[in-house]
Amino acid sequence: MTHNSENFRSNCPINFVLETFGDKWTLLIVRDLMFKSKQYYGEFLKSNEKISTNILADRLQKLESSGVIKKAMDTQNKSKVLYSLTDKGKDLLPIMLEITSWSHKYDDKTNVPENFIKALSTNRASVISQTLSKLK
Amino acid sequence: MTHNSENFRSNCPINFVLETFGDKWTLLIVRDLMFKSKQYYGEFLKSNEKISTNILADRLQKLESSGVIKKAMDTQNKSKVLYSLTDKGKDLLPIMLEITSWSHKYDDKTNVPENFIKALSTNRASVISQTLSKLK
DNA sequence: CTGTATCCTTAGGGATACTG
């Protein structure tokens, strides 16, 4: 992905991720794909944060055009579309894990399984490989 | 920080960071504090992304009330205010580093010193301690 | 220099109806 003149603000790596993920919704879709094994449009709609259908469609498009996710036809059911992470999307996993750790530390309401947190601090590499192996 | 009813959407750790950092500006202030040694209002204003003064004031307030940054009077110059990261703010460093790696990998325009990237992959712990030691 | 305040415009996003 290259910068387009529309949203280009700087050559900073922090700014670069903000151009794609600097909103309230986009990263939730990545989360659903990465940790919740969701693949279908309707499954994203059902998440707790209640994304609306027009926003979901918009973000799926943007994620696809930025190469973070890809679409495929469900071979079993032709009317269904399967969404999945590309390698670029999968590479967001370390960021997601650091976010999870930070929130777990600073938000008492954040709900993450204790054994996941423990595995993360003691055997991070295996958490990564296991998470990736579960992806569709 | 606890969730307030205003922006509460779920108990998900990913959502939790989005409630604070899910916009185009907030994380840039953290970046300036963490990597650019900026401490003054006017310095944030001068960043490449050109944040406007009302947005900057709003984000500084929100970051302070969420405990990520703190204010202090400049002892040399009473009319100046010094901003700095709290421990909670400093703990964002691993997230920032993962973001930097990802952007460096996927955006050819992203400008990060090569020796920083190399140090990050070969001696991450020392990058962390060195970055923290340079903080005001 | 460090903010506040105001005005104004645009983008984000909720609700909902509709289509294949």
Add this chain to the structure above:
DNA sequence: CAGTATCCCTAAGGATACAG
């Protein structure tokens, strides 16, 4: 079920003037 389309409103944010 998987989206599109439309309507409408609010929040985000740019520009700029002003104040301590």
